[in-house]
Amino acid sequence: MIKVRIPTPLRPLTKNQGEVEATAGSIAEMIENLNAAHPGLKDRLCDDKGELRRFVNIYVNEEDIRFLKGKDTSLKDGDEVSIVPAIAGGN
Amino acid sequence: MDFTDEQVTRYSRHILLPEVGGKGQKKIAKAKILIVGAGGLGSPAAFYLAAAGVGTIGLIDSDAVDLSNLQRQIIHYTPDVGRSKVLSAKEKIQALNPDVQVVMHEERFVAGNALKLIVGYDVVIDGVDNFPAKFLINDACVLGGKPLVHGGILRFDGRVTTILPKKSACYRCVFKQPPPSGLVASCQEAGVIGALAGVIGTLQATEALKIVLGIGRPLTDRLLDYDAKKATFREIKTKRNPHCPVCGEHPTITTLIDHEQEACELKQVKVEA
Numbered sequence: 001m002i003k004v005r006i007p008t009p010l011r012p013l014t015k016n017q018g019e020v021e022a023t024a025g026s027i028a029e030m031i032e033n034l035n036a037a038h039p040g041l042k043d044r045l046c047d048d049k050g051e052l053r054r055f056v057n058i059y060v061n062e063e064d065i066r067f068l069k070g071k072d073t074s075l076k077d078g079d080e081v082s083i084v085p086a087i088a089g090g091n
Numbered sequence: 092m093d094f095t096d097e098q099v100t101r102y103s104r105h106i107l108l109p110e111v112g113g114k115g116q117k118k119i120a121k122a123k124i125l126i127v128g129a130g131g132l133g134s135p136a137a138f139y140l141a142a143a144g145v146g147t148i149g150l151i152d153s154d155a156v157d158l159s160n161l162q163r164q165i166i167h168y169t170p171d172v173g174r175s176k177v178l179s180a181k182e183k184i185q186a187l188n189p190d191v192q193v194v195m196h197e198e199r200f201v202a203g204n205a206l207k208l209i210v211g212y213d214v215v216i217d218g219v220d221n222f223p224a225k226f227l228i229n230d231a232c233v234l235g236g237k238p239l240v241h242g243g244i245l246r247f248d249g250r251v252t253t254i255l256p257k258k259s260a261c262y263r264c265v266f267k268q269p270p271p272s273g274l275v276a277s278c279q280e281a282g283v284i285g286a287l288a289g290v291i292g293t294l295q296a297t298e299a300l301k302i303v304l305g306i307g308r309p310l311t312d313r314l315l316d317y318d319a320k321k322a323t324f325r326e327i328k329t330k331r332n333p334h335c336p337v338c339g340e341h342p343t344i345t346t347l348i349d350h351e352q353e354a355c356e357l358k359q360v361k362v363e364a
Contacts, residue, residue, distance in 0.1 A: 008248050018321075054267040055222075062328050064265075084314070084327055086266040087243030087250045089283055090291075091130030091164070091220030 002030065002075050005082040013038045027058060028071040030081065045083070057084045092117060098190065102144055110306045116144065120190070122303040125149040125209060127200050127228055128218035129176040131288030132242045132295060134166035136216050139296040141184040141191045145303075148184060149212055151196040152176040163285035200224055202347035205231035214299045217241045218292065222269035223350035229254065229262035230347055233337045238302050240295045244283050247319040249291040252310055252329070253298050257338055259311035264332035269350050287319050
């Protein structure tokens with residue numbers, strides 16, 4: 001089981017849960033599985049071509065997947081995944 | 092430069108700190124800090140930097156104070172509604188500490204003036220409310236070689252990080268480009284708990300003072316995220332991206348550009364009863 005931290009803007013899709021669980025062998029698979037349980041999540045994370053959106057970052061155990069293998073980064077039981085979007089406000 | 096007796100008393104709680112002392116307080120007195128945005132984050136940052144005795148504080152904002160600002164933009168008071176934000180902020184800073192010189196830049200921070208605006212300052216504080224400006228501030232500070240303390244707030248979530256150009260991860264190393272319009276909620280659309288601006292703006296002021304003093308461990312290569320609902324802080328490690336379009340090995344951004352989208356472009360919508 002993998003723990004996935006959901007940022008506030010996406011929580012309406014996860015019934016306001018800040019953390020959900022997923023079973024997956026890779027980030028790509030995790031996104032598919034999350035989308036099956038929480039429809040709409042994939043659209044928020046990926047563009048039309050299925051690539052991760054450029055203002056969304058995904059971390060596995062605090063490491064940015066862009067420095068790992070991107071969507072092909074493998075996952076194993078007990079991994080913690082964080083979805084980290086940019087925050088704009090300030091005024 | 093020597094401090095008067097009054098200044099020694101005013102700054103005594105700083106001077107008592109071994110990390111600051113008279114020497115550090117002089118560094119603060121000589122420092123020039125630019126605050127982009129005299130709003131939610133800029134207000135507490137400006138107050139604490141002014142109280143600390145920062146020699147010069149620059150304020151950039153082209154807006155007037157709106158009644159809906161007062162819930163969090165604590166440097167503006169009720170009688171200031173309709174008045175220039177930079178002027179309102181300047182008056183409060185000078186009332187708090189006449190040692191501080193305030194430079195008012197009553198204009199928008201855009202690609203055309205960004206580098207000119209930051210050039211005379213030692214540290215820049217990001218207190219703007221939209222992605223295009225946040226990316227522009229990042230790019231300007233990387234190109235201009237100015238330390239930047241980034242902050243962001245929305246709803247109950249806040250974030251701070253420090254960027255030392257070409258030494259630590261910049262905003263674009265982490266987030267490559269602004270999200271398209273409409274995909275991310277703004278404060279005006281989504282709301283923000285007022286005191287959160289105080290938490291994040293005050294952290295930004297603290298980081299700026301650490302840079303000026305050259306003490307401690309800067310908040311670089313880390314995003315410090317604050318979840319006000321859970322009352323937790325979390326650190327997300329970041330690192331320089333060799334492919335970063337502005338500070339990477341082969342940068343594609345070598346001059347400044349204005350991004351079109353504005354997260355807070357929606358004007359106030361009146362709720363009909």
